Amino acid sequence: MDAAAIHQRLKARFEAGVGDCDLQAKDPFIRVDPAAIVDVCRFLRDESDLQFDSLSNETGVDYKAKGVIEVVYHLYSYPHRHAIVLKVDAPRDTPVVPTVETVWKAANWLEREIYDLLGVTFEGHSDLRRLLMPEDWIGHPLRKDFVEPEEYHGISTRRESLLR
Amino acid sequence: MSLAGFEIEVERTGATGLETEEMTLNMGPQHPSTHGVLRFVVKADGEVMREAIPDVGYLHRSIEKISEKVGYHGFMPYTDRVDYVAAMFCNQGWGMVCEKLAGIEVPKRGEYCRVIASEFNRIASHLLSVGTMVLDIGAATPFFHAIREREKINDLLEELCGARLTYNYMRIGGVAWDLPPGFAEKSIAFLDAFEPLIDEYNDLITYNTIYLGRVADVAAISRADAINYNLVGPNLRASGVKYDVRRDEPYSIYPELEFDVPVGSGEEGTVGDCFDRYVVRIREMVESCKILRQCFKQMPAGPVIAKVPRKFKPPAGDAYVRVESARGDMGWYAVSDGSEFPYRCKVRTGSFAAMAIIDKVSRGLMIADLVAVIASLDIVAPEVDR
Numbered sequence: 001m002d003a004a005a006i007h008q009r010l011k012a013r014f015e016a017g018v019g020d021c022d023l024q025a026k027d028p029f030i031r032v033d034p035a036a037i038v039d040v041c042r043f044l045r046d047e048s049d050l051q052f053d054s055l056s057n058e059t060g061v062d063y064k065a066k067g068v069i070e071v072v073y074h075l076y077s078y079p080h081r082h083a084i085v086l087k088v089d090a091p092r093d094t095p096v097v098p099t100v101e102t103v104w105k106a107a108n109w110l111e112r113e114i115y116d117l118l119g120v121t122f123e124g125h126s127d128l129r130r131l132l133m134p135e136d137w138i139g140h141p142l143r144k145d146f147v148e149p150e151e152y153h154g155i156s157t158r159r160e161s162l163l164r
Numbered sequence: 165m166s167l168a169g170f171e172i173e174v175e176r177t178g179a180t181g182l183e184t185e186e187m188t189l190n191m192g193p194q195h196p197s198t199h200g201v202l203r204f205v206v207k208a209d210g211e212v213m214r215e216a217i218p219d220v221g222y223l224h225r226s227i228e229k230i231s232e233k234v235g236y237h238g239f240m241p242y243t244d245r246v247d248y249v250a251a252m253f254c255n256q257g258w259g260m261v262c263e264k265l266a267g268i269e270v271p272k273r274g275e276y277c278r279v280i281a282s283e284f285n286r287i288a289s290h291l292l293s294v295g296t297m298v299l300d301i302g303a304a305t306p307f308f309h310a311i312r313e314r315e316k317i318n319d320l321l322e323e324l325c326g327a328r329l330t331y332n333y334m335r336i337g338g339v340a341w342d343l344p345p346g347f348a349e350k351s352i353a354f355l356d357a358f359e360p361l362i363d364e365y366n367d368l369i370t371y372n373t374i375y376l377g378r379v380a381d382v383a384a385i386s387r388a389d390a391i392n393y394n395l396v397g398p399n400l401r402a403s404g405v406k407y408d409v410r411r412d413e414p415y416s417i418y419p420e421l422e423f424d425v426p427v428g429s430g431e432e433g434t435v436g437d438c439f440d441r442y443v444v445r446i447r448e449m450v451e452s453c454k455i456l457r458q459c460f461k462q463m464p465a466g467p468v469i470a471k472v473p474r475k476f477k478p479p480a481g482d483a484y485v486r487v488e489s490a491r492g493d494m495g496w497y498a499v500s501d502g503s504e505f506p507y508r509c510k511v512r513t514g515s516f517a518a519m520a521i522i523d524k525v526s527r528g529l530m531i532a533d534l535v536a537v538i539a540s541l542d543i544v545a546p547e548v549d550r
C-alpha cells in the first residue's frame with residue numbers, strides 16, 4: 001500500500017488526529033497529533049491490510065527556529081513489505097509525547113535515547129532513564145542550543161589544538 | 165582437639181525447602197567476552213539469572229553530533245567508527261542517504277566496487293563473529309582458523325583502500341578508487357581457497373557435540389518477539405523471518421545478483437536459538453562468496469564516482485535508507501536544511517536492538533549462557549553507543 005492510500009485509511013478512521021501527508025518528500029510522511037499517536041500506531045499495526053509489525057526507527061529532530069521537537073517514526077511491515085513515516089511535533093520547552101512502547105517493544109530503548117539526547121519525555125514509558133549519557137549529565141546534547149560544559153567531575157572537556 | 169563452636173552452617177532450609185538468596189553481580193565494563201566496553205548488572209540466584217540489565221554508553225562518542233559540525237564529505241571517515249568491524253556498510257549507508265537527499269546516481273562500476281568491498285567486509289565480520297563466539301564459549305582453536313582467513317580479507321581490503329579496519333573507501337556518489345590491478349585475480353584465488361574451508365568450520369565447530377550442548381536450545385527468540393523488538397539481519401532470519409534488505413528492499417546492484425537468504429530452521433533445537441543465529445552466519449558467508457564471484461564476472465568498465473560538488477549542499481528535506489549490514493538492516497536518517505552541514509543524522513544499528521532484547525531473553529538462563537547469548541547476537545558495543 002502506498003503512502004496516499006495509507007493516509008486515506010488513517011484520515012477516514014481518525015479525522016482530526018491525522019494531519020497532512022507530504023507525498024513530495026523523499027520518504028512520504030504523515031503528520032499525526034501527539035494525542036492520537038498511540039491509537040494511530042496500534043491501528044497501523046493491527047489492521048490486516050496495513051500490518052506495520054515493526055518499528056524500524058524512532059528519532060527526534062530539534063527545530064529550534066520553529067520551536068518544536070519533531071519525533072519521527074519509521075514503520076515497516078514484514079508481511080506486506082511496505083513502509084511509512086509518521087511525524088509528531090512537540091513544543092520545544094515542554095516536549096511530551098505518549099510512548100508507543102505498548103505497541104512495539106523496540107520503542108523502549110529508542111525512546112530512552114531520544115529522552116537522553118533531546119529531552120523528550122515519553123508519557124507512560126516503563127523505564128525512562130538516560131541511555132547513553134551518564135546519569136548525572138545536565139542537558140540534552142542533540143539540542144541545537146546545547147552548550148558543552150567545560151568540565152565533568154573535574155575532567156576538562158577542552159583540549160588545545162595540536163595543529164598550530 | 166574439639167571443634168565445638170566452629171561448625172559452619174552449610175545448608176539453610178526454610179519452610180519451602182532449601183533457602184537461597186538473590187545476588188547481584190557486575191559483569192563488565194571490561195570483560196573479554198563483551199566485545200567492547202559494556203556492562204551488565206546480573207541478578208542471579210545461584211547459577212540462574214533472574215535478569216541481566218545492560219548498561220551501555222561507555223563508548224558513546226557523539227558521532228551523530230559530530231555530523232552536524234563536519235559537513236557531508238567530512239563525516240565519511242567518522243562513519244567508519246560507528247561499527248569498526250563492518251565499516252564498509254556504514255560508509256555505504258552514509259553515501260546512500262546523501263545520494264538520496266541530493267538525487268545523485270552512482271555509476272555502475274562504482275556500485276560494483278561498493279558491493280565487492282561490502283561483501284568482503286561481510287565475510288570478515290561474520291568470521292570474527294563466529295570465531296569469537298566459539299572463543300567465548302571456551303574453544304580457543306577454531307578462533308585462529310577464522311581469524312587466519314579474516315587476515316587475508318584484510319590484506320585484500322588494504323590493497324583496495326589502504327586501511328585494514330576503518331576503510332573510508334566510499335564517497336558520496338561512488339567510491340574513492342577503482343580496484344587495483346590484479347585485485348580480481350587475487351580475490352578469485354582467495355574465494356577458491358576459502359569456500360572449501362567453510363566445510364572445515366562445519367567439521368570443527370558447527371556439528372561438534374560439545375559446542376551444540378552449549379548453543380542448541382539456548383535463548384530461543386520467537387518470530388513474534390524478534391519482530392516486536394525490531395531484531396534485524398542474521399538475528400531476525402535465525403528466528404525464521406525470511407527478510408533481507410538486499411532482496412526485499414533492493415538497493416545498489418543487488419537485483420542483478422543471485423543469492424539465497426538462509427533462515428534458521430531449528431535443526432538442532434528450537435527456531436531462533438543461539439545455534440540458529442550462529443549457523444545463519446556460516447551460510448551467509450557462502451552466499452557472499454557467490455555474490456562476489458558474480459560481481460567479478462559481470463563488472464562493467466566505466467567511472468567509479470559521479471560528479472559531486474566539493475561544496476555539497478543537498479536540498480532541504482529528510483531521507484531514510486536501509487542497508488543490509490553484517491549486523492542487519494542498518495537505518496540511516498539524515499535531515500538537510502540546504503546548508504553545507506547536515507542538520508541531523510541518526511543511525512539505527514543492528515546491535516542496538518539486539519542489546520535491548522538481552523534483558524528479556526536472559527531471564528532464567530545460566531550465567532555462563534549470557535556470553536553465548538551476547539556472542540550469538542553478534543553485538544559490537546560501539547555500534548550500540550555510537
